[in-house]
Amino acid sequence: MKTSIKTFLIALVSMAMFSLKQDKPTKIIFFGDSITQAGVNPGGYITKMKEMLEKQGIKDKYQLIGAGIGGNKVYDLFLRMEDDVLSQKPDVVVIYIGVNDVWHKSSHGTGTDADKFGNFYVAIIKKLQSQGIKVICCTPAAIGERTDNSNQQDGDLNYYSNIIRGIASKFDCPLIDLRKEFIAYNLKNNTSNKESGVLTTDRVHLNDAGNQFVADLMMKAVVK
Amino acid sequence: MKTSIKTFLIALVSMAMFSLKQDKPTKIIFFGDSITQAGVNPGGYITKMKEMLEKQGIKDKYQLIGAGIGGNKVYDLFLRMEDDVLSQKPDVVVIYIGVNDVWHKSSHGTGTDADKFGNFYVAIIKKLQSQGIKVICCTPAAIGERTDNSNQQDGDLNYYSNIIRGIASKFDCPLIDLRKEFIAYNLKNNTSNKESGVLTTDRVHLNDAGNQFVADLMMKAVVK
Amino acid sequence: MKTSIKTFLIALVSMAMFSLKQDKPTKIIFFGDSITQAGVNPGGYITKMKEMLEKQGIKDKYQLIGAGIGGNKVYDLFLRMEDDVLSQKPDVVVIYIGVNDVWHKSSHGTGTDADKFGNFYVAIIKKLQSQGIKVICCTPAAIGERTDNSNQQDGDLNYYSNIIRGIASKFDCPLIDLRKEFIAYNLKNNTSNKESGVLTTDRVHLNDAGNQFVADLMMKAVVK
Amino acid sequence: MKTSIKTFLIALVSMAMFSLKQDKPTKIIFFGDSITQAGVNPGGYITKMKEMLEKQGIKDKYQLIGAGIGGNKVYDLFLRMEDDVLSQKPDVVVIYIGVNDVWHKSSHGTGTDADKFGNFYVAIIKKLQSQGIKVICCTPAAIGERTDNSNQQDGDLNYYSNIIRGIASKFDCPLIDLRKEFIAYNLKNNTSNKESGVLTTDRVHLNDAGNQFVADLMMKAVVK
Numbered sequence: 001m002k003t004s005i006k007t008f009l010i011a012l013v014s015m016a017m018f019s020l021k022q023d024k025p026t027k028i029i030f031f032g033d034s035i036t037q038a039g040v041n042p043g044g045y046i047t048k049m050k051e052m053l054e055k056q057g058i059k060d061k062y063q064l065i066g067a068g069i070g071g072n073k074v075y076d077l078f079l080r081m082e083d084d085v086l087s088q089k090p091d092v093v094v095i096y097i098g099v100n101d102v103w104h105k106s107s108h109g110t111g112t113d114a115d116k117f118g119n120f121y122v123a124i125i126k127k128l129q130s131q132g133i134k135v136i137c138c139t140p141a142a143i144g145e146r147t148d149n150s151n152q153q154d155g156d157l158n159y160y161s162n163i164i165r166g167i168a169s170k171f172d173c174p175l176i177d178l179r180k181e182f183i184a185y186n187l188k189n190n191t192s193n194k195e196s197g198v199l200t201t202d203r204v205h206l207n208d209a210g211n212q213f214v215a216d217l218m219m220k221a222v223v224k
Numbered sequence: 225m226k227t228s229i230k231t232f233l234i235a236l237v238s239m240a241m242f243s244l245k246q247d248k249p250t251k252i253i254f255f256g257d258s259i260t261q262a263g264v265n266p267g268g269y270i271t272k273m274k275e276m277l278e279k280q281g282i283k284d285k286y287q288l289i290g291a292g293i294g295g296n297k298v299y300d301l302f303l304r305m306e307d308d309v310l311s312q313k314p315d316v317v318v319i320y321i322g323v324n325d326v327w328h329k330s331s332h333g334t335g336t337d338a339d340k341f342g343n344f345y346v347a348i349i350k351k352l353q354s355q356g357i358k359v360i361c362c363t364p365a366a367i368g369e370r371t372d373n374s375n376q377q378d379g380d381l382n383y384y385s386n387i388i389r390g391i392a393s394k395f396d397c398p399l400i401d402l403r404k405e406f407i408a409y410n411l412k413n414n415t416s417n418k419e420s421g422v423l424t425t426d427r428v429h430l431n432d433a434g435n436q437f438v439a440d441l442m443m444k445a446v447v448k
Numbered sequence: 449m450k451t452s453i454k455t456f457l458i459a460l461v462s463m464a465m466f467s468l469k470q471d472k473p474t475k476i477i478f479f480g481d482s483i484t485q486a487g488v489n490p491g492g493y494i495t496k497m498k499e500m501l502e503k504q505g506i507k508d509k510y511q512l513i514g515a516g517i518g519g520n521k522v523y524d525l526f527l528r529m530e531d532d533v534l535s536q537k538p539d540v541v542v543i544y545i546g547v548n549d550v551w552h553k554s555s556h557g558t559g560t561d562a563d564k565f566g567n568f569y570v571a572i573i574k575k576l577q578s579q580g581i582k583v584i585c586c587t588p589a590a591i592g593e594r595t596d597n598s599n600q601q602d603g604d605l606n607y608y609s610n611i612i613r614g615i616a617s618k619f620d621c622p623l624i625d626l627r628k629e630f631i632a633y634n635l636k637n638n639t640s641n642k643e644s645g646v647l648t649t650d651r652v653h654l655n656d657a658g659n660q661f662v663a664d665l666m667m668k669a670v671v672k
Numbered sequence: 673m674k675t676s677i678k679t680f681l682i683a684l685v686s687m688a689m690f691s692l693k694q695d696k697p698t699k700i701i702f703f704g705d706s707i708t709q710a711g712v713n714p715g716g717y718i719t720k721m722k723e724m725l726e727k728q729g730i731k732d733k734y735q736l737i738g739a740g741i742g743g744n745k746v747y748d749l750f751l752r753m754e755d756d757v758l759s760q761k762p763d764v765v766v767i768y769i770g771v772n773d774v775w776h777k778s779s780h781g782t783g784t785d786a787d788k789f790g791n792f793y794v795a796i797i798k799k800l801q802s803q804g805i806k807v808i809c810c811t812p813a814a815i816g817e818r819t820d821n822s823n824q825q826d827g828d829l830n831y832y833s834n835i836i837r838g839i840a841s842k843f844d845c846p847l848i849d850l851r852k853e854f855i856a857y858n859l860k861n862n863t864s865n866k867e868s869g870v871l872t873t874d875r876v877h878l879n880d881a882g883n884q885f886v887a888d889l890m891m892k893a894v895v896k
Contacts, residue, residue, distance in 0.1 A: 075299040076340065079347060105778060109329030109554045110337045116300065123303060144827075150834055155816075155826030162822055329554060330781045368603075374610055378603030379592070386598055523747040524788065527795060557777030558785045564748065571751060 025063040028222055029085050031077055032096035035141075035205060036068025043208055048215035053223070062223065065090070073101045073112050074120040081124060086131060092222065093128050094176070095121075098140030098164065099204055102156045118163045125171045136221055137168040139179035141214070144203045146193050147186050151203070176221045178214065185213060249287045252446055253309050255301055256320035259365075259429060260292025267432055272439035277447070286447065289314070297325045297336050298344040305348060310355060316446065317352050318400070319345075322364030322388065323428055326380045342387045349395045360445055361392040363403035365438070368427045370417050371410050375427070400445045402438065409437065473511045476670055477533050479525055480544035483589075483653060484516025491656055496663035501671070510671065513538070521549045521560050522568040529572060534579060540670065541576050542624070543569075546588030546612065547652055550604045566611045573619045584669055585616040587627035589662070592651045594641050595634050599651070624669045626662065633661060697735040700894055701757050703749055704768035707813075707877060708740025715880055720887035725895070734895065737762070745773045745784050746792040753796060758803060764894065765800050766848070767793075770812030770836065771876055774828045790835045797843045808893055809840040811851035813886070816875045818865050819858050823875070848893045850886065857885065 030036050030046055039046035046066050053059040067084045069076065074097050085093055098117070105111030112120075128135050139161035144151025151157075161179040168175040186198055196203045199210035206214060254260050254270055263270035270290050277283040291308045293300065298321050309317055322341070329335030336344075352359050363385035368375025375381075385403040392399040410422055420427040423434035430438060478484050478494055487494035494514050501507040515532045517524065522545050533541055546565070553559030560568075576583050587609035592599025599605075609627040616623040634646055644651040647658035654662060702708050702718055711718035718738050725731040739756045741748065746769050757765055770789070777783030784792075800807050811833035816823025823829075833851040840847040858870055868875040871882035878886060 071337075075303070075344075079299070079302065079344060104337075105333030106557045107555070108337065109333050109335050109557075109781065110340075111334050113295075113328075113332065113334045116334075120299075120303060148830065148834075149821050150827055150830040152828045152831065154830075155822055155828075156824045158820065158826075159822040159824065162820070331779070333557065333778045333781075372606065372610070373597050374603055374606040376604045376607065378606075379598055380600045380603075382596065382602075383598040383600065386596070523751070523792075527747070527750065527792060552785075553781030556785065557781050557783050558788075559782050561776075561780065561782045564782075568747075568751060 025061050026092060027063045027065065027088065027090040028092040028094065029065045029067050029088060029090040030094045030096060031081075031085055032068040032094075032138075033072040033100055034068065034070035035099065036066055036096050037070050038205060039068060039211070039214075040066035043211055045206065045211040045214040045218065048211055049219055049222075052215065052219055056223075058223070068096075071100055072097065073104070074098070074117050074124070075112065078120050078124055081127060085128070089131075090133055092134045092136060094136045094138065094218065094222065095124065096138040096140075096178075097121075098157075098160050099143060102140065102153050102160055103143050103204070105156070106152065114159060114163060117160060118167065121164065121167050122171070125167065125173060129171065135171070135173045136176060137164055137173045138176045139164050141178040141182040141210075142186075142200060142204065144195050145182070145186050145190055145198050145200060146195055147183075147190050148193060151195070174221050176217050178217065181213070181217055249285050250316060251287045251289065251312065251314045252316040252318065253289045253291050253312060253314040254318045254320060255305075255309055256292040256318075256362075257296040257324055258292065258294035259323065260290055260320055261294050262429060263292060263435070263438075264290035267435055269430065269435040269438040269442065272435055273443055273446075276439065276443060282447070292320075295324055296321065297328070298322070298341050298348070299336065302344045302348055305351060309352070313355075314357055316358045316360060318360045318362065318442065318446065319348065320362040320364075320400075320402075321345075322381075322384050323367060326364070326377050326384055327367050327428070329380070330376065338383060338387060341384060342391065345388065345391055346395070349391065349397060353395065359395070359397045360400060361388055361397045362400045363388050365402040365406040365434075366410075366424060366428065368419050369406070369410050369414055369422045369424060370419055371407075371414050372417060375419070398445050400441050402441065405437070405441055473509050474540060475511045475513065475536065475538040476540040476542065477513045477515050477536060477538040478542045478544060479529075479533055480516040480542075480586075481520040481548055482516065482518035483547065484514055484544055485518050486653060487516060487659070487662075488514035491659055493654065493659040493662040493666065496659055497667055497670075500663065500667055504671075506671070516544075519548055520545065521552070522546070522565050522572070523560065526568045526572055529575060533576070537579075538581055540582045540584060542584045542586065542666065542670065543572065544586040544588075544624075544626075545569075546605075546608050547591060550588070550601050550608055551591050551652070553604070554600065562607060562611060565608060566615065569612065569615055570619070573615065573621065577619065583619070583621045584624060585612055585621045586624045587612050589626040589630040589658075590634075590648060590652065592643050593630075593634050593638055593646045593648060594643055595631075595638050596641055599643070622669050624665050626665065629661070629665055697733050698764060699735045699737065699760065699762040700764040700766065701737045701739050701760060701762040702766045702768060703753075703757055704740040704766075704810075705744040705772055706740065706742035707771065708738055708768055709742050710877060711740060711883070711886075712738035715883055717878065717883040717886040717890065720883055721891055721894075724887065724891060728895075730895070740768075743772055744769065745776070746770070746789050746796070747784065750792045750796055753799060757800070761803075762805055764806045764808060766808045766810065766890065766894065767796065768810040768812075768848075768850075769793075770829075770832050771815060774812065774825050774832055775815050775876070777828070778824065786831060786835060789832060790839065793836065793839055794843070797839065797845060801843065807843070807845045808848060809836055809845045810848045811836050813850040813854040813882075814858075814872060814876065816867050817854070817858050817862055817870045817872060818867055819855075819862050820865060823867070846893050848889050850889065853885070853889055 030039060038044050046064050050064055053062055077097055101112035101117050125135050140157055143153040143157055165175060182199060190198045199206060199213055201207045254263060262268050270288050274288055277286055301321055325336035325341050349359050364381055367377040367381055389399060406423060414422045423430060423437055425431045478487060486492050494512050498512055501510055525545055549560035549565050573583050588605055591601040591605055613623060630647060638646045647654060647661055649655045702711060710716050718736050722736055725734055749769055773784035773789050797807050812829055815825040815829055837847060854871060862870045871878060871885055873879045
C-alpha cells in the first residue's frame with residue numbers, strides 16, 4: 001500500500017515537473033563577440049535558429065538569447081559573465097569566442113596570450129558549471145577562407161582551437177567545431193582559394209551562407 | 225541613567241576594539257606583476273618596507289604581503305583576485321599594474337586596449353571596496369628612463385597613467401603616482417639621458433635605488 | 449692678351465649659365481608618404497606653396513613636384529628613389545618620412561626598426577648628395593595631437609625624430625623640424641588636449657591649417 | 673671542309689673555356705639572415721656543403737661564400753646587395769630570406785608587408801639578373817615545427833612562400849622549396865608534434881640535422 005502511494009506521488013511530481021518544463025522553455029544564451037552580436041540581426045545565425053525552431057513547431061521549447069559584443073575576447077566574457085549571463089539564469093550557454101584573441105595581435109597589438117586564453121576559458125566554464133549551467137564550446141571559425149593554409153592567422157587559430165578542444169573534452173562540454181567544419185566546407189566549395197565570400201563577407205563575419213551553416217551546426221548541438 | 229549605561233558600554237566596546245586592533249596588524253597586499261613579485265626578494269621594495277617598519281619599531285602593526293606574478297596585466301589581477309587577495313581578507317590592497325598592458329603590445333602583440341584596461345581596473349576596485357578593503361592605486365613607473373620623452377612606450381604609458389589617475393580620483397583611492405615621480409627623479413638624476421640604470425636595471429625592473437625609491441613612496445601612502 | 453681673352457670667355461660662359469639658370473627653375477621634389485601624396489591636391493601643402501610662389505611673383509623660379517605614396521616607409525623611398533627622383537634630376541629633394549615607420553608597428557606589425565630606419569635614411573641622403581642634389585630633411589610631425597605626451601606613439605616618434613636630427617646634422621642637411629613645430633603649435637592652440645582637429649584631420653593627415661602650417665615652414669627652408 | 677674547320681674551332685674554344693672554368697671556380701653567394709650567418713660556422717649548412725664538395729673531389733670547382741646577417745629581412749638584402757654581393761661578382765646567388773619578415777610582425781612589430789616583400793624580392797632578382805648572375809630562390813623553412821598547422825606563423829609563412837614560388841617561376845629562378853621540404857620531413861619524423869628539436873634548435877635556427885637537410889637540398893640545386 002505504502003509503495004503504491006509512493007509510486008503515485010512520484011508520478012504526480014513527474015507530471016508536475018513535465019508540465020513545468022512545458023511551461024518553461026530551455027533558455028540558451030549565445031555568449032560571444034561581433035559574430036554573435038550580428039547573430040540576432042535579420043538573417044543572423046540566432047535569428048535563423050529561431051525560424052528553424054518555429055518551422056519545426058518547437059519554438060516554445062527554447063528561448064534563444066544573443067549576448068555578443070563586438071571586439072570581445074575571452075577575458076571580456078569573463079568580466080561581463082555575471083551581468084550578462086548568470087543574472088539571466090540560463091540552462092545552456094554556448095561560448096563562441098577566440099577570433100579577436102588571435103586577430104587583434106596583429107591589428108592592434110592587443111590579442112590574448114595562448115596560456116591566458118586557456119585560463120580564462122576554463123574559469124568561465126567552471127563558474128557556469130558550478131551554477132548547474134550546461135556549457136557548449138565552439139572553436140573560432142575563420143580569419144580568412146583560403147584553403148591552402150595561407151591565411152595569416154591560420155596557425156594561431158588552429159592552436160587556439162586545439163586549446164578549446166582540450167578544455168571542452170576535459171570539462172565534458174559538447175563541442176561545435178566550427179573551425180574544422182569551415183575548413184572542410186571551404187575545401188569543398190572554395191576551389192579558387194578565395195580569401196572571403198564563401199562563408200564570410202570579410203574573412204571573419206558571416207555572410208548568409210555562413211549564418212545558415214553555423215545555425216545548422218548549432219541546431220544539432222543545442223536541440224535534442 | 226539608561227544613557228550613562230549606554231555610554232559606558234560604548235566606551236567598553238571601543239576599548240575592546242582598540243585592543244583588538246592592537247593585536248591584529250593592518251594587512252596590506254601588494255597586487256601586481258613581476259616588479260612586485262621581485263619586491264619580496266632581498267632588496268625588493270616590499271622587503272625594504274618591512275625593514276623600515278622594523279627600524280621604526282612598528283613592524284607588528286603591519287603585515288605586508290606580496291602578490292605579484294610576472295607577466296601579469298590588469299585582467300590577470302581580476303582573474304586571481306578571489307584566490308590571491310579576497311581569500312586573505314586584507315585591510316589594504318595596493319594595485320601596481322600597467323607596464324605589461326602597454327609593453328606587450330609591441331613585444332608580443334598581447335597588450336591591453338586602453339578602454340578595457342580601465343574597465344578591469346574599475347571592476348577590481350569596486351569588488352575590493354565592496355568588501356570594505358581600502359584600495360591604493362599606483363601608476364606604472366617606466367618602460368625606459370630616457371628623459372626627453374623618447375622611450376618607445378612613453379606616450380602610451382602616460383595615457384594609461386592618466387586613466388589610472390582618473391579612476392583613483394573617481395573612486396576616492398589614494399594614488400602613488402610612480403610615473404610622475406620616476407620622471408621627476410630622472411630629470412634630476414639622469415642627465416645623460418640613459419635608457420636604464422638609474423632606477424631600473426633593464427628599463428622596467430627596479431634596481432636597488434629603484435626599490436628604495438618605490439619603498440619610500442609606498443611608505444608615505446601606506447603608513448599613517 | 450691671352451688673359452683678357454680668357455677673362456672674356458669666362459664672362460661669356462657665366463652669362464650663358466646665368467641666362468640658363470634664369471630659364472631653368474629650381475626643381476624641388478617632395479619625397480614622402482600619404483601626407484605628401486595629398487600635398488598636391490587642392491589645398492595640399494605643395495599646392496599652397498605653388499600659390500604662395502605665384503603671389504610672390506617667383507613661380508617661374510621653382511618647379512615643385514610631389515612624389516608621395518600612401519603607406520610609404522623609409523625603405524620604400526629607397527626602393528623607388530631611382531625611378532621617382534633621380535630620373536628627374538632634381539636640384540633639391542625634401543624627405544618627409546617616418547610616420548608609417550612608427551605607426552605601422554602597432555597597426556600592422558610592419559613598422560621599421562629604429563636602427564634600420566637610420567640606415568636607409570642615410571643611404572638615401574648619400575645617394576642623392578652623390579648626384580649633387582641638395583637634401584632637406586623633415587621630422588615626422590604627429591600621430592595624435594594631445595599635448596601631454598600621451599599619444600600612443602609620442603615616445604617612438606620623438607625617438608625617430610632624434611635619429612633624423614642627428615643624421616641631418618651629420619650630413620649637413622637643412623632640417624625642417626615639423627615634430628618640434630607641431631608640438632609647439634599644439635601647446636599654444638590645443639588647450640583642450642584634443643587628439644586631432646588642430647593641424648590634422650585624423651591625428652596624422654593634415655587639415656587645412658596643417659597644410660598651411662607645413663607650407664609656411666617648407667617655404668622658409670626651400671625658397672631663399 | 674669549312675664545316676670541319678668550324679667543328680675544329682668550336683672544339684678548341686670549348687677546350688679553352690673548359691680550362692678557363694678549371695681555373696676559375698663557380699662563385700656562389702648565400703644571401704640571407706641569421707640562418708645563413710650560422711651556415712658558415714662549423715657544422716653549418718655552407719660548411720657542410722664545402723665538406724661534401726671536398727669528399728666528391730670537386731671542391732676546386734666551387735667557391736661558396738656566406739653573406740648572412742642576423743635579423744635581416746628582404747629589404748636589408750636590397751640595401752646591402754651592392755656592397756656584399758655585386759662587388760664580389762658572383763656567378764650564382766642563393767636568396768634565403770623571409771623568416772624575419774614574418775616573425776618580427778609579432779615579436780617586434782617590424783615585419784614586412786606581403787606586397788612590399790614581393791616588391792623588394794623582385795627588385796633584388798632583377799638587379800642580379802641584369803648583371804648576368806644566376807639567382808636561386810628558397811622559401812623560408814619554418815617558425816615552429818608542429819605538424820598540425822598550429823605554429824603561430826604557419827599561415828603567414830605559407831603565404832610568403834607562395835609569393836616566392838610565384839616570383840621564382842616568373843623570373844625563371846630555380847627554387848629550393850625549403851618550406852615544403854621541412855613540412856614533409858616533419859610529417860614523417862615529428863610524430864609527437866614537437867615545436868622544435870627536429871630540424872631546428874629553437875623553432876627557427878637549424879640544428880645539425882637541419883643543417884645537413886638544407887645542405888643536401890642546396891647541393892642538388894647548386895651542383896650540376
